[in-house]
Structure formats: C-alpha cells, structure tokens
Amino acid sequence: MSPNQTPIRLGIVGVGKIVRDQHLPALAKDNDYRLVAAASPHATVDGIPNFKTIEEMLASGIEIDAVSLCMPPQVRYHAARAALEAGKHVFLEKPPGATVSEVEDLKALAAEKGVSLFASWHSRYAPAVEAARAFLAGTTARRVSLVWKEDVRKWHPGQAWIWEAGGFGVFDPFINCLSIVTHILPPLHITRAELDFPANRDAPVAARMAFAGSNGLTADAEIDWLQTGPQSWDIIVETDAGKMTLSNGGAKLAIDGRIVHEEPEQEYPMLYRRFAEIVRAGKSDADIAPLQHIADAFMLGRRNVVGAFYD
Numbered sequence: 001m002s003p004n005q006t007p008i009r010l011g012i013v014g015v016g017k018i019v020r021d022q023h024l025p026a027l028a029k030d031n032d033y034r035l036v037a038a039a040s041p042h043a044t045v046d047g048i049p050n051f052k053t054i055e056e057m058l059a060s061g062i063e064i065d066a067v068s069l070c071m072p073p074q075v076r077y078h079a080a081r082a083a084l085e086a087g088k089h090v091f092l093e094k095p096p097g098a099t100v101s102e103v104e105d106l107k108a109l110a111a112e113k114g115v116s117l118f119a120s121w122h123s124r125y126a127p128a129v130e131a132a133r134a135f136l137a138g139t140t141a142r143r144v145s146l147v148w149k150e151d152v153r154k155w156h157p158g159q160a161w162i163w164e165a166g167g168f169g170v171f172d173p174f175i176n177c178l179s180i181v182t183h184i185l186p187p188l189h190i191t192r193a194e195l196d197f198p199a200n201r202d203a204p205v206a207a208r209m210a211f212a213g214s215n216g217l218t219a220d221a222e223i224d225w226l227q228t229g230p231q232s233w234d235i236i237v238e239t240d241a242g243k244m245t246l247s248n249g250g251a252k253l254a255i256d257g258r259i260v261h262e263e264p265e266q267e268y269p270m271l272y273r274r275f276a277e278i279v280r281a282g283k284s285d286a287d288i289a290p291l292q293h294i295a296d297a298f299m300l301g302r303r304n305v306v307g308a309f310y311d
C-alpha cells in the first residue's frame with residue numbers, strides 16, 4: 001500500500017475452516033486491509049462487531065468497502081448480489097458459485113455498479129505455478145496427466161454441504177487443479193467423464209476424465225477422495241523440452257526429475273494482494289474457466305453409484 005492510500009475496510013462472511021486457517025492470518029499481517037465486521041450464522045471473529053447475516057452487517061451503518069464471501073457455494077450468490085447492490089467490492093472464495101450462470105450474473109452486476117468482483121483461485125498463487133507457466137510457454141505440451149487423490153476425512157471432516165448438490169464433492173478440491181491447468185496450459189475441453197457417486201450422497205467421491213485441446217494436446221485425470229497414506233496433487237506434462245512435474249498442489253516444480261522451483265506457500269497473502277490491486281485499479285478478475293470444466297463434467301459425465309460414504 002502506498003503512503004497516501006487508506007486501508008480497504010473489509011467485512012468477512014461465512015466464518016468456517018478456511019477463514020480461520022487462512023483469511024484471518026493473512027489479513028492480520030496485511031496493512032492494505034482493516035477487518036471491520038464479520039457475519040456468520042453461528043461463528044464469530046474476536047475483536048470486531050459480529051452479525052448473523054450479511055444483510056444485518058450491510059444495514060449496520062459500519063463503513064465497509066469490500067466483503068470476502070467464504071460460505072459454502074450453494075448460498076454465496078444471494079450474499080454476493082446483496083453486497084454488489086450495496087456498492088461493495090466482492091472477493092469470492094473458490095468455487096465462485098454453484099453454477100456458471102450465477103457467476104456471469106454477478107460479473108454483469110459488478111460492472112453495472114462499478115465495483116470489483118474477484119473470483120479467487122488460491123491454487124493459481126501456489127509457489128511454483130508461475131515457473132511452470134513460464135516453462136510451458138517456451139515449449140509444446142503433448143500429453144497431460146492430472147492426479148488428485150486426497151483423504152476427505154482428513155481435509156473436510158464433517159462438512160455436510162460438500163456432499164450436497166452444489167457442493168461439488170471431490171470436485172471441490174479438483175477445481176484447484178483445474179484453476180492451475182487453465183492458467184498454465186492451452187485450452188482443453190472434456191471428452192469423457194465417469195463420476196462415482198456414493199449411494200447416500202448427491203456429489204461424487206471419485207472421477208476419471210479425459211480432455212482434448214485443439215492442437216493435439218490430450219489430458220486425463222484420476223480423482224479420488226478416499227486416498228489414505230500419501231496424498232497426490234500432481235500435474236504432469238510431457239513436453240518437447242522434457243517431462244514437467246508440478247506437484248504438491250503447485251508448490252514444487254521438477255523437469256525430468258530435477259527440482260527447479262520450491263518455496264513455502266503464500267497463497268492467501270497473494271490473493272489479498274491481488275484483490276487490493278484490482279480494487280484500486282477499478283477492475284474485476286473473475287475467470288470462470290475452472291468452473292465451466294466442472295459444469296461440463298456433470299453434463300457429459302456417466303454416473304456410477306458406489307458404496308455409501310459415512311464420515
């Protein structure tokens with residue numbers, strides 16, 4: 001923040017795991033922001049006024065420039081509309097919405113109101129993503145393999161919404177992979193998808209997918225939420241300049257097995273830096289490409305029913 005700029009007065013909405021783990025620590029160290037209020041049905045943030053709903057927060061008279069919406073995607077659209085209608089800049093947690101068209105509607109409303117809309121894709125800010133992008137820009141990618149396998153019981157314990165319609169199931173983490181893929185590789189489209197739904201749930205627990213690009217590029221994805229032991233968040237690309245492995249969700253880059261980039265992650269501090277940048281520039285940054293792929297997977301995908309899932 002330059003000396004003549006005042007901090008962005010921020011309200012945070014939907015105080016759950018990601019707010020406690022990432023948003024609050026990032027904001028505490030960022031002079032660009034002053035956290036002035038929070039709204040959540042049950043949880044509260046110490047030291048600031050708390051409200052049950054975003055409507056109460058917006059009507060409270062507290063001066064707020066921007067809001068971060070961190071509740072589950074199924075209930076984010078109405079909150080985002082209320083904030084944009086009130087002239088607030090909006091930071092959307094990922095995924096930016098439960099449908100593509102609701103995010104398009106928010107983009108149009110933000111433009112009409114002259115405020116910034118940020119569809120935050122935290123994995124795009126993983127430490128080795130820009131190095132991977134630069135490497136791929138200098139060669140031709142031929143074949144891509146996406147391996148996203150993690151243990152839902154470890155990472156999302158007891159989160160009912162994630163298994164409900166609009167919660168995305170295993171695509172909640174896999175959209176992070178797609179947010180990187182759509183940032184570093186040429187455009188791809190899904191050609192085949194097979195989705196495994198637990199008999200007692202409305203969202204998938206595993207999937208296998210194939211993609212193609214216009215230039216002969218192909219990709220496949222192995223996605224699983226019941227992976228115990230080592231967890232995999234890998235993007236492997238066969239290129240004319242060697243085999244690129246972007247692992248640990250974008251934290252580590254190797255070319256032909258040699259590590260070329262690895263540093264500690266700073267995803268949320270960088271997300272907030274980007275949000276301040278677009279607010280001050282009067283711009284929006286709301287790419288829906290990762291969300292479109294998930295919509296396409298549900299549209300094209302064959303559905304298998306597999307064993308029931310219990311936490």
Ligand code: NAP
Nearest residue numbers: 014015016017018040041042043070071072075093094095
């Ligand atoms: P979570 O722990 O279930 O927290 C979500 C919170 O939203 C709940 O605790 C609930 O607060 C609140 N909420 C529910 N309905 C609301 C409404 N109508 N208005 C306002 N608040 C409402 O979920 P999370 O893990 O933080 O995930 C939230 C979002 O962040 C998801 O889109 C997820 O994909 C994304 N994200 C999560 C992670 C992660 O590692 N967990 C990482 C990156 C991004 P109360 O407790 O007050 O009822």
